[in-house]
Amino acid sequence: MIAPALRRAALAAALALPPAALPVLAPPVLAQSPAPPPGAEEEEPGDPAAAAPAPADLSAGPRPSEPMEVANLVLAPELARQHAGGWRLSGRTGLGEPDHGSRLSIETIGRYLANQSTGRVTVIAQVSGPEDDPSVARRTSLARAITVKASLVRGGLATTRIDLRPMGRTPEGLDVIDILAPPAPRPKEAAAAAPAPRTAPPASGAPRPNPAPRGG
Template sequence: MIAALLLPAGLGAAPRPGQAPESRPIPAEPAPAPPAPARLAPGPQPAQPVPAVPEPRPFPLPPGLEALPGGAWRLRFAAGTEAPPRSADAALEALGARLATLPEGRVTLLAQASGPASDVSTARRLSLARGLAVKEALVAGGLPATRIDLRPMGRTEEATDVVDVQPPAAR
């Protein structure tokens, strides 16, 4: 009887005759410890200022090639001609070499023609041919063709025969 008082009902006692054994849940093993926190790289660093694209240094300009405000250059064409003046060939190649040294950015060629106001198609084709000729000369100087955007403007309000070369910093 003392044993019955000391032991709570069903603990350690054998089942009585005619009685089903007591079903008790088996204690689960303790959960494993959580993994140690992952070591992450240091948090975001303060943003580094993006260096400005340096403007190409001025160089001697041949006849027909002039500097524009903002670092761009203008090449003048004779009315109705597609090819740049022969005097500008070396300068365009040198300009292509200088522009190729810039770390990034695209060069834009804005080509214009003073063709007849009544025939916009002719002026557009002429400005495209001029732009392609200047692009070819810049590529010959080392500027990758993939960094050159060509915009054949056709006849504009200015009605000039020019191709403007705009470096990335000029925009």
């Protein structure tokens, strides 16, 4: 640090004045940070990059897969989509007497099942009566199921893929028809059903492998 007398002499030499004519300059006071109170410990700033990431929460088990639902097709009011994988027909359609709009909706379902599914489709028909004649009730439910099957076939679904289940009169006592879509194939089943790739025949000039010699 330069003494006040030396600074005065340097300044006087620069201004060509006698040193006694210059005022006495006090040494500069440096600002100091306040001292921490006694007993307080200084905390070092933490490095956010050095903080370890929180471990993954493995306490919760894996989420179960949800059942596959059928497509949300635009259908007539008497056709309702079921979460179990199918459609329920009620009203006049459940009685086997669908109007023009309901028939077109059933054909739309048949076209969808023909293009987007594999396996067999089940048509389940149940009636509300007669209560005292199970044979007539069963024949009535069969006739209603056949009507729905015909509309599915017109939509493009193969008749060999449709199974009919005429239930007759059930304890529910409802006049409804259910169209159940086939379950989704498992990955192994889908891979087994896929056709095997065909190998290209060898070129005409390529040598053919010699057959293995037979044992004598």
